[in-house]
Amino acid sequence: MxxxxxxxxxxxxxxxxxxxxxxxxxxxxxxxxxxxxxxxxxxxxxxxxxxxxxxxxxxxxxxxxxxxxxxxxxxxxxxxxxxxxxxxxxxxxxxxxxxxxxxxxxxxxxxxxxxxxxxxxxxxxxxxxxxxxxxxxxxxxxxxxxxxxxxxxxxxxxxxxxxxxxxxxxxxxxxxxxxxxxxxxxxxxxxxxxxxxxxxxxxxxxxxxxxxxxxxxxxxxxxxxxxxxxxxxxxxxxxxxxxxxxxxxxxxxxxxxxxxxxxxxxxxxxxxxxxxxxxxxxxxxxxxxxxxxxxxxxxxxxxxxxxxxxxxxxxxxxxxxxxxxxxxxxxxxxxxxxxxxxxxxxxxxxxxxxxxxxxxxxxQARRVHRDELPTDLGAASVLILGMGRTGTAAYDTISPHLRAVGIDADTYRVQGHTSAGRNVLFADVEDAGFWRGLRMSGIEGAILAMDNIEAKESAAQALRAKGFRGPIIAHALYEDHVLRLKTAGADHIYQTMNQAGIGLADQAVLAIERDREPASFVEV
CATH class of the missing domain: 1.20.1530.20 (Na+/H+ antiporter like fold)
Incomplete structure (x- = not known):
């Protein structure tokens, strides 16, 4: 009872x-x-x-x-x-x-x-x-x-x-x-x-x-x-x-x-x-x-x-x-x-x-804590916000083709990526001060890979508010999040589970077609 x-x-x-x-x-x-x-x-x-x-x-x-x-x-x-x-x-x-x-x-x-x-x-x-x-x-x-x-x-x-x-x-x-x-x-x-x-x-x-x-x-x-x-x-x-x-x-x-x-x-x-x-x-x-x-x-x-x-x-x-x-x-x-x-x-x-x-x-003091120093994106052309599993996979896939920079609010995660040779910087994307001091002239595209939907919305809005006109790509777990991200300014939104299913289907089709190809025999 x-x-x-x-x-x-x-x-x-x-x-x-x-x-x-x-x-x-x-x-x-x-x-x-x-x-x-x-x-x-x-x-x-x-x-x-x-x-x-x-x-x-x-x-x-x-x-x-x-x-x-x-x-x-x-x-x-x-x-x-x-x-x-x-x-x-x-x-x-x-x-x-x-x-x-x-x-x-x-x-x-x-x-x-x-x-x-x-x-x-x-x-x-x-x-x-x-x-x-x-x-x-x-x-x-x-x-x-x-x-x-x-x-x-x-x-x-x-x-x-x-x-x-x-x-x-x-x-x-x-x-x-x-x-x-x-x-x-x-x-x-x-x-x-x-x-x-x-x-x-x-x-x-x-x-x-x-x-x-x-x-x-x-x-x-x-x-x-x-x-x-x-x-x-x-x-x-x-x-x-x-x-x-x-x-x-x-x-x-x-x-x-x-x-x-x-x-x-x-x-x-x-x-x-x-x-x-x-x-x-x-x-x-x-x-x-x-x-x-x-x-x-x-x-x-x-x-x-x-x-x-x-x-x-x-x-x-x-x-x-x-x-x-x-x-x-x-x-x-x-x-x-x-x-x-x-x-x-x-x-x-x-x-x-x-x-x-x-x-x-x-x-605020003029000299701030060492973990809160402003960041410089350097010569990167792709900005990846959030360097968890999704962001890391995106970084590793895109870096052989384009110069990428990752941003994450966890200093220990940033240290791990830096030790692994990735160009990852510390910053909090929900901090308006970060966006005010950010120069985006070299950035051609942005990937939103954070877990938090509010953080993605905030980042998309901040990018558009700075005048960024390049593509903003994000992933979403739920259908209602797709509309929220599009309203905030994101161009391409991929539902995580749907994309996983599509990827599995593509691999299945390739495997089946490969097995259907006739075997090649060489007569001796």
Whole structure:
């Protein structure tokens, strides 16, 4: 009965909010509150909360494991990541703590703990949004995830101090042994094949090796799942493993958002506190923006990162359940409202920055971060935007005939292509600043090979806005994407699955005709 109610409510509310332009996760949160309100009349079993907690936990572990598969260790040790996370946490903790003491009359220990947890951003929300936009590999996405990892480490220390549960002595030994475990993990992935055993291997690594393994020695299960994913991120099949777990992760994460909504029904005082905390979210985002500018990030990167980190963290609910039960309901409502506040902003972040750019660009430092230097296309005649599998195949096919240049927003992917001898440059095609400084005189044709349909639309519009009159070629997965790309300015759109079928048919015809040719015999 519980699964019937949960799935029905989640789908109904998720579909309703999607119809008005909001992401489904907002509907899942609303569904959680609705189930909580109607719970007694629905006849839910007493074990419903425990079941949902377990499902939500699995979803979080699979999400963070997938994030780890797309990261690199080096990006976590960047000054803007460590410095931004530590300084932001210190300032916001001080401000929140002082405000809680002055306005609510709380004692300092309670106010300080609440200030710490309110300073953190939601790892699940940020990772979910970045994954949906396919921006985890982008510079701003990697910066946001790095800051979240640092915050999670601080969170573990805070929880250990307040709960009195320090990591066991074996935790240090486990951390020291991690580099040695990498070959064994890679071998396990190689041995798993490409079928359902690969899915089981992914769940084993995320939930057992990462989650339960780290938890057993006093470290967080969430950090464990992320770390194991990081160890596998250099494997050639890391993306395949991530893709194989996508459906399971999405389903389990529905339980996470339902769980937040079902944490409790708010009273008038709870609602007032949650609304007050929600009104402070722009200040939290503004502080991130200012700090990242101080580390010489460009205005657009700082803006997108700050928006992604605006929502309150689900960690506050874990702390409240453990040591502050009286604050569980207002914090659950504040987290929910922060998701509702941040979700549409994240979705339209590029358009929003486009409107605010004349005002925000003036805050940008003259010398920008080395990963954000402008690019020069050189003497190339073909521009390929997006250097994943599709873009790489296009580059390798066209480069013997025409001089090509590739563009990608993932610096690690760019480094790999450069090492392989390809002419690939780093840039974010959705950054208006990139297009403004780009000289296109030598470019005769452009190929849009990104995964994200919004990125393709933006690139096609930017090319036409610069006066580019050459052919723009793109691929599309769905029929409705074809019209969108043509409207944006693309000339030739190929549906990926249709083209694969046509290619197979062409090869079949050639093979059959070859077999029909009479054999040649030489008489002796």
């Amino acid at each position: 519980f699964e019937v109610i949960s799935l029905s409510f989640a789908f109904t509310f998720g579909l309703a909010v999607r119809r008005i332009g909001l992401p489904p996760l907002v509907g899942f949160l609303a569904a959680g509150f609705a189930i909580n309100a109607a719970g007694p009349s629905l006849g839910l079993p007493e074990t419903s909360g425990e079941i949902l907690d377990h499902v939500a936990h699995l979803g979080v572990l699979l999400l963070l494991f997938g994030v780890g598969l797309k990261l690199r260790l080096g990006q976590l040790a960047q000054p803007q990541v460590v410095g931004g996370a530590l300084i932001h946490s210190a300032i916001t903790t001080a401000v929140f703590s002082l405000g809680l003491v002055v306005f609510l009359g709380l004692d300092w220990p309670t106010a300080l703990l609440l200030g710490v947890v309110l300073s953190f951003s939601s790892t699940v929300f940020s990772a979910k949004v970045l994954e949906a936009k396919r921006d985890i590999g982008a510079f701003y996405g990697r910066t946001a995830i790095g800051i979240l990892v640092v915050q999670d480490i601080i969170a573990l220390a805070v929880l250990a101090i307040y709960s009195g549960q320090a990591p066991s002595p074996s935790a240090l030994a486990l951390l020291a042994a991690l580099p040695l475990a990498r070959p064994a993990l890679h071998w396990l992935l190689d041995a798993s094949g490409h079928d359902e055993l690969l899915v089981l291997a992914g769940m084993l690594l995320a939930i057992v090796a990462g989650g339960a393994g780290f938890e057993a020695v006093g470290l967080g299960a969430e950090i464990g799942a992320l770390v194991v994913g990081l160890l596998l991120s250099t494997h050639t099949r890391a993306k395949e493993l991530s893709d194989s777990l996508w459906g399971l992760k999405e389903l389990f994460l529905v339980g996470f958002f339902l769980q937040i909504g079902m944490s409790g029904l708010p009273g008038p005082e709870d609602l007032a506190i949650a609304l007050a905390l929600t009104l402070l979210l722009p200040l939290k985002g503004a502080l991130f923006f200012a700090l990242l500018l101080a580390f010489r990030l460009r205005a657009r990167t700082a803006f997108l990162t700050a928006l992604n980190l605006t929502a309150y963290s689900e960690f506050s609910l874990i702390v409240a359940a453990a040591v502050l039960p009286d604050w569980l309901v207002p914090l659950a409502l504040a987290v929910s409202l922060s998701f509702i506040f941040a979700a549409p902003l994240d979705r339209f972040a590029d358009r929003l920055f486009g409107r605010l750019e004349p005002y925000l660009h003036g805050f």
